[in-house]
């Protein structure tokens with residue numbers, strides 16, 4: 001979603017701001033802009049589309065100045081036009097904003113009555129106009145910004161720049177993250193530390209409700225009650241923040257290929273020294289006393305939860321409810337006693353998941369999260385946050401984060417099972433030994449990339465594709481369909497194989513390829529029957545299975561692919577690879593923007 005950057009220093013701001021915005025491109029955007037102060041005066045440049053358009057504009061209409069703010073906008077209120085692009089300016093103030101101002105209509109009416117009318121369709125312009133209103137009333141810049149912030153409802157990360165104030169930035173955070181970077185006589189602001197990574201590794205993360213007054217040499221932070229707040233300056237690991245493609249054509253290809261290594265890292269973080277025990281952070285609930293686990297997430301993370309439901313129920317004998325965060329938060333479900341709540345999120349900033357967490361705050365026995373960003377809001381607001389150790393994920397379509405989420409959820413399910421007496425020491429040791437072999441098997445699965453490329457050439461011709469799976473493969477089928485539609489724009493749906501006869505079978509015809517995910521496991525025969533039903537109606541099947549499954553399929557499928565054989569419980573992590581590669585190669589064949597698919601944002605910080 002929108003990205004914010006800010007700079008105060010002794011170098012020209014425009015190139016620094018544009019470079020920092022480039023590092024936020026992965027979040028998704030459709031227009032961009034910067035504003036600077038030069039000779040005491042505010043100037044700005046904005047452009048629709050990719051950042052290269054803004055850079056081109058800056059070549060023809062340069063913007064000097066050693067302080068400034070910048071923004072990549074993912075349109076929410078108003079089309080992606082230059083007029084709607086940030087920074088928004090009203091009189092002596094320019095503002096960049098990530099989030100949604102929920103009461104902007106009331107504010108707009110009030111401002112209009114005071115003679116300040118909006119020129120854009122955005123909610124953000126009201127922030128600039130309101131600040132101007134307070135400036136016009138004689139408030140100094142910082143007070144005008146604070147008075148404005150007091151009036152805002154909704155979620156925001158904001159940065160303000162003022163005409164005549166070349167050594168001042170005001171920043172604020174409520175609901176959307178904001179980081180402040182410390183340099184030598186320079187200060188930076190960024191939606192995340194990735195934006196600032198080559199500039200400084202000394203970062204202060206604002207807390208919820210914080211406001212900051214920043215100059216080249218100082219930062220003063222106040223909490224939501226206006227008290228001076230002492231937020232630590234952390235030294236972040238730039239290595240893990242610096243993301244390049246390492247020779248791959250796309251970040252997504254690189255991130256798919258990284259999976260053996262990052263899964264290995266995730267395993268090592270929780271199963272030290274190749275031991276037979278799982279070590280988790282302090283504060284986990286006593287699973288013997290837990291009667292229900294409620295898991296909440298969005299998108300791919302939701303499918304990771306759906307997968308984990310099988311593990312928690314089958315291995316740990318713990319009843320599980322899984323919900324989509326945007327549904328859960330407004331349904332206001334009653335929470336039965338002795339419920340643990342678990343939130344899964346790569347970014348840790350997804351607005352709906354965060355809101356669901358807050359709903360459960362005083363209702364659940366404990367709040368757990370499985371996150372990739374340890375500094376994220378979801379991690380900070382959890383009783384215990386379990387990092388997935390996937391490293392920075394830049395491709396908008398989640399890949400390595402999904403398999404690391406699965407790995408950590410599997411380990412948590414094993415721990416719960418062991419604690420609850422549902423899993424013996426020997427059975428736990430067996431699971432862990434199989435898990436340790438998994439990165440190698442995933443590496444083997446990656447060698448099937450060329451075969452998946454060949455299949456994708458046919459798949460790219462389709463308008464619709466169906467995915468089928470049973471048991472642990474049902475969430476995988478959902479994930480495969482999501483990956484395909486988000487990056488190749490081919491309409492794809494997934495069904496539990498057993499549901500086929502209850503409606504979707506009507507869709508079967510030779511023009512609709514059916515991808516069947518079916519390892520030769522306890523449910524294999526049933527899935528193969530469903531596959532036969534598809535083929536009997538002229539459906540063309542892509543069978544993704546293992547050697548035994550390929551042998552036993554007994555059918556003339558359109559394409560088939562044999563993955564390494566792994567224990568049933570581990571099939572989701574392995575079968576994620578062909579699901580991802582199929583989508584990737586299909587998108588590359590179709591020539592779509594793999595890493596930044598249209599309309600999508602990496603971190604969905606608005607509901």
Ligand code: F6R
Pocket residue numbers: 298299300301302344345346347348349350353396397398399482483486602603604
């Ligand atoms: C799909 C994808 C999204 C995210 C979803 C939740 O490839 O990436 O569906 O999984 O937006 O995001 P997080 O995990 O950051 O909460």
